[in-house]
Amino acid sequence: MLQSPFVVAQDTIAAISTAPGVGAIAVVRLSGSRSFEIASRIFSPAAGGQDGTLLESHRCSFGQIKDPATGTIIDEVILIPYKGPRTYTGEDLVEINCHGGWLAPNEILSLLLRQGARLAGPGEFTQRAFLCGRIDLTQAEAVLDLIQAKTSRQGQVAVSALSGALGSEIRQIRSRLIDLLSEVVAAIDFPDEVAEASSRHVEEVVAGCRARLAGLSGTARSGRFLREGLRLAIVGRPNAGKSSLLNQLLKFERAIVTDIPGTTRDSLEELHEINGIPVLLIDTAGVRHTEDRVERAGIERTIAAIKQAELVLFVVDLACGWQDPEEEIRGHIGERSFILVGNKVDRLAPESAAAILPARADAAATLYVSAATGAGIEELTAAIERFVFAGQAAAGQGASLNARQAELCRRAAEALSLVGETLAGGLPADCLATDLKAAVDALSEICGEAVSEEVIGRVFANFCVGK
Numbered sequence: 001m002l003q004s005p006f007v008v009a010q011d012t013i014a015a016i017s018t019a020p021g022v023g024a025i026a027v028v029r030l031s032g033s034r035s036f037e038i039a040s041r042i043f044s045p046a047a048g049g050q051d052g053t054l055l056e057s058h059r060c061s062f063g064q065i066k067d068p069a070t071g072t073i074i075d076e077v078i079l080i081p082y083k084g085p086r087t088y089t090g091e092d093l094v095e096i097n098c099h100g101g102w103l104a105p106n107e108i109l110s111l112l113l114r115q116g117a118r119l120a121g122p123g124e125f126t127q128r129a130f131l132c133g134r135i136d137l138t139q140a141e142a143v144l145d146l147i148q149a150k151t152s153r154q155g156q157v158a159v160s161a162l163s164g165a166l167g168s169e170i171r172q173i174r175s176r177l178i179d180l181l182s183e184v185v186a187a188i189d190f191p192d193e194v195a196e197a198s199s200r201h202v203e204e205v206v207a208g209c210r211a212r213l214a215g216l217s218g219t220a221r222s223g224r225f226l227r228e229g230l231r232l233a234i235v236g237r238p239n240a241g242k243s244s245l246l247n248q249l250l251k252f253e254r255a256i257v258t259d260i261p262g263t264t265r266d267s268l269e270e271l272h273e274i275n276g277i278p279v280l281l282i283d284t285a286g287v288r289h290t291e292d293r294v295e296r297a298g299i300e301r302t303i304a305a306i307k308q309a310e311l312v313l314f315v316v317d318l319a320c321g322w323q324d325p326e327e328e329i330r331g332h333i334g335e336r337s338f339i340l341v342g343n344k345v346d347r348l349a350p351e352s353a354a355a356i357l358p359a360r361a362d363a364a365a366t367l368y369v370s371a372a373t374g375a376g377i378e379e380l381t382a383a384i385e386r387f388v389f390a391g392q393a394a395a396g397q398g399a400s401l402n403a404r405q406a407e408l409c410r411r412a413a414e415a416l417s418l419v420g421e422t423l424a425g426g427l428p429a430d431c432l433a434t435d436l437k438a439a440v441d442a443l444s445e446i447c448g449e450a451v452s453e454e455v456i457g458r459v460f461a462n463f464c465v466g467k
């Protein structure tokens with residue numbers, strides 16, 4: 001269990017922990033020092049005789065919830081008391097499994113509130129688990145990620161962080177730096193007794209930590225796409241096969257496909273999972289010069305969709321190849337990442353596709369597909385996946401930093417990069433200590449730990465000072 005620097009909350013909170021709506025069961029939860037006492041006031045075990053205050057921890061009991069003021073039976077429930085600290089919140093906790101729907105859980109909740117519990121705030125059970133030191137901040141964030149996950153990939157990332165993998169990696173790096181910092185500080189404080197850490201040693205430790213931080217930072221990109229989804233715009237000239245490609249990716253006929261150029265007039269958005277990544281697919285109106293006012297408005301939307309996209313699928317009809325319209329569309333794409341998709345490969349001998357539309361160096365990938373037959377679609381989804389996990393050692397494995405964690409990693413790495421400059425400039429050890437401390441502080445913030453006492457503690461633990 002982690003050491004908590006925080007004062008543990010005292011009051012007892014209650015909430016319905018299951019989603020609102022009609023369901024077979026619902027769970028009403030209580031947490032805090034008065035949980036057992038409050039629950040026992042409204043619960044009568046069917047087995048009889050059991051005094052509520054003697055509820056046995058981690059054993060479920062069947063019984064009734066009764067309003068103690070009127071004796072009215074509210075529901076038949078399974079009640080599970082959990083004695084702290086081996087509980088979700090780290091405190092005494094009671095879970096009441098009642099019938100679902102609106103009535104029973106809400107009546108039980110209001111009974112609990114009348115007996116002295118307080119309505120829990122958003123995320124307060126998990127917050128208490130953090131305040132008790134049962135989980136760190138990365139795990140608390142992972143709980144939310146898991147609840148919000150819609151794809152298997154999002155789920156894997158959340159479960160990995162929930163198990164403490166990310167927190168453990170951060171703590172290891174931080175621990176290395178605290179050791180180093182304590183050596184540096186000890187040499188400053190006790191110059192006669194402690195030798196200064198050699199520059200080489202400092203550089204080695206710092207380089208090792210920077211490499212590990214870079215590895216973590218590399219996962220921030222996929223972390224963002226996995227959490228927020230990837231905006232993917234499908235663009236190209238009219239009739240290139242954009243809508244066909246959308247339908248092929250979705251595996252159903254979402255967009256109207258005809259051989260009439262200008263069929264798609266408005267951008268069309270569809271949220272879809274591609275290889276476990278949530279992707280907002282945007283089919284757009286083909287870009288061309290036209291007098292049709294409706295189509296022109298559609299093309300304006302295409303240009304806006306390109307600007308908002310994180311990745312563009314640039315569809316080129318292999319019957320036409322790269323011509324002036326493609327040049328114009330390329331201009332709209334600008335600095336944005338795009339995958340060049342040569343479509344209608346089913347109409348050609350496979351080897352001629354690359355001759356008609358050679359791979360472009362400015363594209364994230366160049367692929368040849370048939371939106372009609374599905375040929376090459378797997379390669380396309382693999383290329384989208386590679387884009388999401390670009391710069392990451394093992395695609396989709398381990399951590400995927402969220403924005404907060406990424407910013408703190410960046411701050412820590414920045415502080416460590418100053419160490420090199422401090423050493424090269426021959427600046428005093430105080431400066432070194434300041435750089436290391438800044439890095440440690442940033443890492444402490446990731447897991448939600450305090451630091452200063454700990455650094456002092458380590459200095460005193462490592463060296464005999466006490467006379």
Ligand SMILES: Nc1nc2c(ncn2[C@@H]2O[C@H](COP(=O)(O)OP(=O)(O)O)[C@@H](O)[C@H]2O)c(=O)[nH]1
Pocket residue numbers: 236237238239240241242243244245256257258259260261262263264286343344345346347369370371372373
């Ligand atoms: N042979 C063949 N025809 C295709 C392919 N993809 C699209 N088409 C045809 O091309 C025409 C235009 O397709 P559509 O998806 O509406 O193009 P969009 O204007 O870019 O959205 C339709 O007649 C499609 O059937 C393909 O891969 N192979």
Ligand SMILES: [Mg+2]
Pocket residue numbers: 242243244255256263264284285286
């Ligand atoms: Mg279309």
